[in-house]
Amino acid sequence: MTKDGLSVTMADVAKAAGVSRALVSIVVRGVPGASEETRERVRRIAAELGYVPDQRAQALRAQAPRAIGVAFQAVQPFHAALVDGIYQTCEPLGYQVVLSAITSAHGEAAAISSLQSNRCGAIIDLSARLAPKTLAQVASRIPVIVVARAVRAEGVEYVCSDDERGLKQAVEHLSGLGHRAICFCSSADSGGGPERLRGYRTAMKAAGMAADVVETGSTEESGYETGLSLLARESLPTAVIGFNDNCAAGVQTALKEAGIKVPDEVSLLGIDDTGIAAAPYHQFTSVRQDVAWLGKTASLRAIARLEGTDGHRRAHIIPTTLTIRSSTAPPRR
């Protein structure tokens, strides 16, 4: 640290080593143009002074942006896994990941604007709730990749799971076990909501069964409410598909409290295959989203768009798989 409390700069190292700034730059970047002994000496002095290159200055100097911006919601475990995947893809390729959290104090618009302000070459939005028009406006300046939501906006690309097919897998699994009365808890305005509903309806029709849809939400509480409403019916369905794992967990609680056993009396199926589905007391069969794949695809698309090696595409649909656990079984007699 220099005397005035500011950070160590290249010039400080250069001065201490008795060389020019340019040479220090050559050494720290490891490019040819310095003798081995000078290299050694400069490296040692840099380490002694605790020199760390200033990323902002590097970025400012660079002509082409080397940063990928990610807007995410910290509270969502799903987002955490995606962020992990994005780091895994971007960093080895030499791209910096710039995060901006979407919180109660810092909304989606603020997050995106902050990423623009950091001159990210592309933006990956994990929680696109803004109007398509607004997103399109951003996309006219910077490539935008939306994850887990089918956004129909000019210039916006999206990556999401094949929710429609996922529900087909779920319905087929249950009908294969012999179920005929399968209820789906829908949440139309959540990400993937419309696709999941469509997939359910199509699959039910194909199997010659009547659709049975209840509108709910994506939280455990709404699942619990839905569970109570099912219990109030004259007869229970033999199987219930929750809108997601949270929702399924809520339904299970309501059923358990009423003394209904899962899967003996009612089979229960979640979607997303998050940690909650794998928890020892749930063990939900669940439609698995391949989060690593989603993150990797979004990253690669962002990089491709940033580098301009590839034009705009509309959508990237990632297949789902069914993780079978102990919450599904043949129906009660």
Next chain:
Amino acid sequence: MTKDGLSVTMADVAKAAGVSRALVSIVVRGVPGASEETRERVRRIAAELGYVPDQRAQALRAQAPRAIGVAFQAVQPFHAALVDGIYQTCEPLGYQVVLSAITSAHGEAAAISSLQSNRCGAIIDLSARLAPKTLAQVASRIPVIVVARAVRAEGVEYVCSDDERGLKQAVEHLSGLGHRAICFCSSADSGGGPERLRGYRTAMKAAGMAADVVETGSTEESGYETGLSLLARESLPTAVIGFNDNCAAGVQTALKEAGIKVPDEVSLLGIDDTGIAAAPYHQFTSVRQDVAWLGKTASLRAIARLEGTDGHRRAHIIPTTLTIRSSTAPPRR
């Protein structure tokens, strides 16, 4: 966007408006020095071109750093809440929050180095697992505030909950209900582990009870294992304090599977009061950490250290409260 695909700069706006860059700067920052009509015109043109100030250039120009770096683990809901609190405190005070995720692909050292590289004026570390020596080295250059872990390292300040007193509250609540056989699931190497254990031992001693400690971990799985080990004993304790809510949830599952009812036969108490404790099927009494307070304190300390208005302090201990729910009741006869 300019022709070559790069972003709009101040010079672009200045050229389009037929004024100097300096004047654009004056208008954008809203400082005196421009006539109202020029101001209006420049603002309009800036908006038309989609000009967004370059934060990196601003930061580079600024003498004093205005950014607070935060190293966090995305997968931890606890961290998410803290990040939220940090944004709420820092942004209104004009400080930028720079996030760096700690993931499998991007460890704590990488995260901290990235924050240094971004010339943050202070670092808030939500997941300090590095050796105290390493942390001290970082702290010798940049103020470091560690959250939720009592780190004894030169120059490092920490903010954490009063875990010791929290356990005292837990034990007193249970002993007030009449419990005499209270088991504590300890996790010595987790954040707050040693303090929690010490608090438990002290409180038990003060109440004239014998300590009953089982070593476990901070996950649901380890709680489940611990639950099984308790069931293998000749007689169950009448109350169990989980190391945290996750752990308590695991214990509960093991007990439930063995047909043991909570709280009728065994009282169960969690720590942290996270969402899991409040979930409908758990309803744990839990020692609440005031996350908002923790985040606010860490932020304010970071700012104080950054501004140099205040010297180094060692520790900041935030009080805990007990949230009473339905998992605790008087002991079985």
Next chain:
DNA sequence: CGTTTTAACTAGCACGTTCTAGTTACTGAG
């Protein structure tokens, strides 16, 4: 009319880096 004041605006440097276009100093060939 000359001088001062003030509002409105501009020129140009600095921040820390990278990169181009040099400038040395040394080696080896003729």
Next chain:
DNA sequence: CTCAGTAACTAGAACGTGCTAGTTAAAACG
């Protein structure tokens, strides 16, 4: 000894912004 070739190094200009120190031009004042 001269000349080219090369390795090792340096000077200085950008990148986009903020700020200091100006420079106009018009109004105010005596």
